[in-house]
Amino acid sequence: MLLSALAPGAAAHVRAVSTESGIVLRLREMGLRPGALIRMTGRASGGSRIVTIGAARIAIDGSTAALIEVEAA
Amino acid sequence: MTTLNNCHETGSPATLSSATGTATRAPSVLLVGNPNVGKSTLFNALTKARQHVVNAPGTTVALAEGTWRTDRADVTLVDLPGTYSLIARSPDEQVASDAVSDPAHDLAVVVLDATALSRSLYLLGQIARAGRPVIAALTMVDLAEARGLAPDVEALSRVLGIPVIEANGRSGKGLDALGAAVSSALETPPYVTGVTQRGTEEVIGDRLTDAQELFDWVEAVGDAAVPPSVPGATFTDKIDRVLLNPWVGPAAFLAVVWGVFQLTTVVAAPLMDGAARAVGGPIADGLSAVLAVLRAPAWLESFAVGGVLAGVGTVLSFIPLMAIMFAAVSALESTGYLARVAVVADRAMRALGLDGRAMLPLIVGFGCNVPALSATAVLPHARQRLLTGLLVPLTSCTARLAVYLLLAHTFFPGSAGTVVFAMYVASVVLVIGWGLIARHTVPRDITPEPLIIALPDYQWPHLRTLAFSVWTRVASFTRKAGTVIVVAVMALWLLQAIPVRGDHQIADVPVADSAYGAVAQGAAPALKPIGLDDWRIAAALVAGVAAKEVVIGALAQSYAIDDTSADAQSTLGEKLRATVDETSGGHAGAAALALMIFTLSYVPCLATLAEQRRLFGWRWTALAAGAQFTGAYLMATAVFQVGRLL
Numbered sequence: 001m002l003l004s005a006l007a008p009g010a011a012a013h014v015r016a017v018s019t020e021s022g023i024v025l026r027l028r029e030m031g032l033r034p035g036a037l038i039r040m041t042g043r044a045s046g047g048s049r050i051v052t053i054g055a056a057r058i059a060i061d062g063s064t065a066a067l068i069e070v071e072a073a
Numbered sequence: 074m075t076t077l078n079n080c081h082e083t084g085s086p087a088t089l090s091s092a093t094g095t096a097t098r099a100p101s102v103l104l105v106g107n108p109n110v111g112k113s114t115l116f117n118a119l120t121k122a123r124q125h126v127v128n129a130p131g132t133t134v135a136l137a138e139g140t141w142r143t144d145r146a147d148v149t150l151v152d153l154p155g156t157y158s159l160i161a162r163s164p165d166e167q168v169a170s171d172a173v174s175d176p177a178h179d180l181a182v183v184v185l186d187a188t189a190l191s192r193s194l195y196l197l198g199q200i201a202r203a204g205r206p207v208i209a210a211l212t213m214v215d216l217a218e219a220r221g222l223a224p225d226v227e228a229l230s231r232v233l234g235i236p237v238i239e240a241n242g243r244s245g246k247g248l249d250a251l252g253a254a255v256s257s258a259l260e261t262p263p264y265v266t267g268v269t270q271r272g273t274e275e276v277i278g279d280r281l282t283d284a285q286e287l288f289d290w291v292e293a294v295g296d297a298a299v300p301p302s303v304p305g306a307t308f309t310d311k312i313d314r315v316l317l318n319p320w321v322g323p324a325a326f327l328a329v330v331w332g333v334f335q336l337t338t339v340v341a342a343p344l345m346d347g348a349a350r351a352v353g354g355p356i357a358d359g360l361s362a363v364l365a366v367l368r369a370p371a372w373l374e375s376f377a378v379g380g381v382l383a384g385v386g387t388v389l390s391f392i393p394l395m396a397i398m399f400a401a402v403s404a405l406e407s408t409g410y411l412a413r414v415a416v417v418a419d420r421a422m423r424a425l426g427l428d429g430r431a432m433l434p435l436i437v438g439f440g441c442n443v444p445a446l447s448a449t450a451v452l453p454h455a456r457q458r459l460l461t462g463l464l465v466p467l468t469s470c471t472a473r474l475a476v477y478l479l480l481a482h483t484f485f486p487g488s489a490g491t492v493v494f495a496m497y498v499a500s501v502v503l504v505i506g507w508g509l510i511a512r513h514t515v516p517r518d519i520t521p522e523p524l525i526i527a528l529p530d531y532q533w534p535h536l537r538t539l540a541f542s543v544w545t546r547v548a549s550f551t552r553k554a555g556t557v558i559v560v561a562v563m564a565l566w567l568l569q570a571i572p573v574r575g576d577h578q579i580a581d582v583p584v585a586d587s588a589y590g591a592v593a594q595g596a597a598p599a600l601k602p603i604g605l606d607d608w609r610i611a612a613a614l615v616a617g618v619a620a621k622e623v624v625i626g627a628l629a630q631s632y633a634i635d636d637t638s639a640d641a642q643s644t645l646g647e648k649l650r651a652t653v654d655e656t657s658g659g660h661a662g663a664a665a666l667a668l669m670i671f672t673l674s675y676v677p678c679l680a681t682l683a684e685q686r687r688l689f690g691w692r693w694t695a696l697a698a699g700a701q702f703t704g705a706y707l708m709a710t711a712v713f714q715v716g717r718l719l
Contacts, residue, residue, distance in 0.1 A: 021281055023523055028281075029158050030525055031192055033288055041310055044317035046420040048524060050310075054299075055222045056189035057309070059317075059416045061524035 003060070003068035004049060006040040012070035013037055019067045027068070030058050037073060100148045100259050102141070103172055105200065106184030107192055108155030108453065109409065109529035111212040113137070114242030115184060116152040117538040119251075124541065126549045129168040133689055134455050136168070137545060143252035148259070151178070155453070157192060159199040160280070162522070164455035174203050180258050181207045182251070185237070187217035187224055188530065190299055191291050197233075197265065198287040204270040206262030208254050209233065210240040210247075216530055220307065222299060229298040234266030243535050267293070309409075309530045316413055326417045329410065330436045333401045333448075337394060338440040338471065344393035352386030375580035376566060384562030387620075388555040391443060391680055395550050398437070398444030399543045402451055405433075407534040411451055412526055419524050425508035428452055429524075431461040435504060438468030439497075442681040446688060447546070459689055463697045464508055466677035466685075469500035472621035476672050479625055483646035484653070484665035496669055503674055507704070550687065557683035565619055568592065584612065584631050602710040603671060604657035604664035604717065614671070620678045663716025671709040675702050 006012055014036045017024045031053040032038070041050040047062030060068075106112040117124070120139025127138050137152040153172055154165035161167035173181060181200055185193040200207050209229075217223045230237040236254040240247035264270075268290055316325050357378050364374045405411045411430060418429030425431075430451045438445035445465045449458040477496050481489035568589040570580040577586055584590045585608075593612035600606050609631035616627035625645070632648045650661065657664035676698055677685070685694040 021279065023525075025160070025280055025284055026158075026162070026523075026525055028284060028288060029192070029195055030527065031189075041306070042314060042317070043319065044313075045319040045322040045417050048317075048416050048419065050313060050317065050528065052310075054189070054191065055187075055217055055220050056192060057313075057528045057530075059412075059524065059526050059528055061419060064523040064525065 001070060001072065002066050003038075003040075003051070003070050004062060004065040006049075006070060006072075008040055008042045011037060011039045011073040013073050015069040015071050017068050019064070023064070023067075027060075027064075031056060032058075032060075032068065038070070098149070099140070100146065100179040101177060102148045102150050102255060102259075103178050103181045104150055104152045104184065105169060105173060105181050105196065106155060107157050107186060107189065107196060107527070109412065109527065110155070110184050110186035110189075110193065111242055112155060112184045113152060113542070114407075114535050114538045115210060115212065115240060116150065116242070117541045118242035118245060118248055120150055122541065122544075124545060126545050129172070132164055132168060132455065133459075134165050134168045135549075141252070141255075143256050144249070145256040146259075148255060157196065157527075159196070159203070163453065163457075165453060173200055173205060179206070180255065180262065181205050182255065183207055183209050185209050185211045185229075187211055187214045188220070188222070189527065190217075190224055191295050192527070194291045194294055195287055198268050198290055201265030201268040202271060202287070204264075206258060206264060208235050208258050208263060209237040210251055211237055212240060212242070213530075214239050215241070224298045229294070232267070232294050232297045235263040242538070307530070309528075312531055313413070313528065316410070317416060322413075322417045326414060326432075329405070329414075330433060333398075333405075333433065333437055334440050336397050336401055337437055337444050341394040341397050341441075341444075344397075345390040348390040348393060349386055352382060352389055356386075357382055372570065372578065372580035375570065376563075379570075379580075380563040380566035381559065383566070384559035387562060387680065388551060388558050392547060392551065394441065394444050395447060396543050396547050398447050399546045400539060402433075402448055403539045403542045404534045406451065407532065407539065409529040409531045412528050414451075415526050416524065416528075425460075425464075425505065426512040427461060427508070428454070428457050431457060434461055434465055435468055438465045438470065439500075440471060442466050442468065442470050442677060443684050446681065446684045447550070449688065450546075459693060460508070460511055462685060462689055463511060463693070464504050466681055466697070466701065467500060467503045467507055467674055469497055469673055470621065472678070473672060475622045476617075476624050477669055479646065479649075480665050480669050483650055484662055492666075492669075496673060499670060500673060507701075550684070553687040554680070554683035557686060558680055561679050561683070562619065565589075565616075589615065600656075602713065603667045603706075604660060604713045605653065605668055606656045607652050609652065610656075610668070614675065617672065618676055618679060620680070621672065624672065657713070657717070660713070660717035663713050663719075666716060667709040667713035670712050671705050673705070674708075675705040677701070 014032050014034055016034060017027055017032065036053055039052045041052050041057065044050055044059060048059045049062065049065040050057060050059050104112055104116055116137060116139065119141045124137050124139030126135050128134065129136050134154060139150050141148050141150040151172065153169040156166040156169045158166070159170040159173060161170045172178060183193070183197045183200060185197065197207065197209060211224065211226060211229070214223055226237055226239050236258065238247050238251045238254050240251050268287070315321055360377055360382060361374055364377060414433060415429040418432040422429050422431050433451055434445045434448035437448050442465050445468065446462050449462045449465070452458045452461060474493070477493045478489070481492040485492045569587050570582065571588040572579065572582040572586050573588050573591045575586040590608065590612060593615055594608040596615070597606050597608045597611040600611055609628060612631050613624045613627040617624040628649060629645050632645060653661045653664050682694055682698065685697070
């Protein structure tokens with residue numbers, strides 16, 4: 001499933017990101033690496049998603065969140 | 074590049090530039106870390122007041138540099154821009170990346186955020202790979218502890234092979250230990266183990282594979298030092314549920330911006346007036362009295378009071394305003410709210426290729442453009458700051474409102490309110506229009522990157538850090554923008570004081586016979602296409618460069634109306650109406666609208682220009698002013714030419 005479709009509170013493992021390598025790299029630098037355990041914290045204004053990785057929290061815009069494939073944990 | 078002298082006598086003689094030079098310099102230590110990891114708080118706690126702002130070599134990226142008195146020696150500490158990676162995506166990140174690979178710096182202190190350790194470790198890994206000696210300061214341990222995720226400091230130090238010191242800039246914890254670690258590291262440089270060293274530019278294979286090697290190392294270090302845990306929702310998450318809520322979020326953001334706007338207008342106004350009144354009243358009287366005792370000639374007194382002191386007074390009156398703005402920006406930044414602004418306003422600003430945070434300076438600009446320019450500091454990327462800074466002068470500040478009011482009441486007495494409102498709409502349209510033009514022309518590499526931003530935990534602002542930050546920025550404004558303002562006000566005085574015809578003494582010249590009047594008379598025919606070919610209007614526009622509200626005073630002066638009572642205002646209106654009726658060939662309404670449009674955007678005021686120069690340099694300031702003037706002239710011409718046909 002896609003990260004953008006993950007329900008608030010749900011946990012998942014990152015599987016793959018399908019976009020240009022520069023953005024993939026930035027996402028990985030921010031912790032969204034294949035296998036990483038994440039939790040969907042919620043949806044923000046403008047369609048952005050708030051995701052928790054470990055104790056860190058990041059916001060990703062809706063269209064980028066729709067490029068990230070995850071597997072429910 | 075610019076190297077500035079220290080603004081404090083206690084400062085160290087070493088600067089970024091001298092780091093490449095003399096043998097007797099203090100060792101240079103870099104403070105590197107992700108954004109929002111408590112790096113600047115640490116910097117302030119370590120250097121106290123012994124700090125100042127410098128530009129990174131060849132850039133407009135401002136860095137704080139200070140002297141750190143460790144147990145053994147003084148070192149120069151440089152607070153680099155926060156970055157997640159040495160693979161730079163903005164000029165600010167490039168500055169950090171360049172500094173790290175510059176051998177002129179002796180040591181890097183990498184700030185590791187205990188709440189986002191793997192992100193911090195990745196940056197540390199990149200620095201280690203560049204082969205630089207490094208030690209680590211671990212911050213935010215209390216926050217990580219609260220979530221059962223506190224790293225084991227000893228295990229971390231062991232697995233990394235470098236000293237790791239738990240430090241807290243707020244409480245002062247661990248600062249002495251950090252100092253001691255730095256002194257030892259300067260004698261015996263420590264290097265991270267487990268990472269293969271190589272240059273920063275050298276990439277093996279593609280970037281992703283290359284980074285993967287570091288990610289694997291980060292995972293291994295994390296496994297050794299961090300307890301495994303998936304934390305639940307925190308206090309910050311609960312606040313975010315409100316502040317980032319699709320409905321409440323934008324309203325909360327507007328409330329915050331409204332608060333900043335009120336601070337820079339309502340709260341700052343009496344302080345600005347007070348400063349201006351003190352300079353214009355008691356100080357000016359005192360100076361006149363002293364010059365009278367010294368039997369100074371009348372022109373000298375006029376120059377001292379009307380030129381030098383007026384310039385100094387302008388700068389002084391801006392200082393409380395700037396201090397308030399800097400404090401507001403620093404507070405928003407240190408609470409962690411600013412990162413949320415980037416999320417909330419993302420959609421709205423994205424169309425202009427701008428970060429959501431650009432909304433803040435652009436709204437503040439409607440109060441006053443000068444602090445709005447300073448507020449561009451909220452943007453983490455130099456090009457974003459530049460583009461926003463070039464758009465700020467198009468936001469219609471309150472000084473321009475005074476001009477609209479006079480013109481609207483004079484020429485559109487029945488619908489003055491609508492006309493003034495239309496000017497604000499025009500201002501917003503101009504910002505969007507110029508923003509789109511600039512996005513597709515000038516700074517070409519502003520592409521709307523996806524929004525991927527870390528949201529730090531909410532924290533109370535740290536007052537000491539805030540005070541230092543306000544102090545260093547106000548000092549920089551006063552020194553760099555202040556001098557330009559004083560010189561320019563003196564130049565305007567000269568123009569008005571020098572007689573070019575008739576038999577007049579210097580500094581006792583009727584406006585029409587001064588150099589200023591001559592310039593206006595020369596320039597007036599250029600206003601013909603706008604229907605405003607009159608030297609008094611041209612003169613008022615020239616004076617408006619000093620400050621927009623001066624336009625009205627300058628008109629009154631040219632029409633030789635002395636007092637500023639309500640009667641005089643309506644007299645001025647009548648005289649102006651008579652003039653414009655004549656110059657516009659009976660289309661006074663169209664010409665008045667054109668004049669308002671022209672006033673809105675023909676050129677930023679002196680203080681705005683000086684602040685733009687401080688932030689972006691002369692070249693951009695001149696280019697933007699030129700483009701703005703041309704645009705204003707063409708628009709005003711179009712408004713008049715179309716308007717008179719209707």
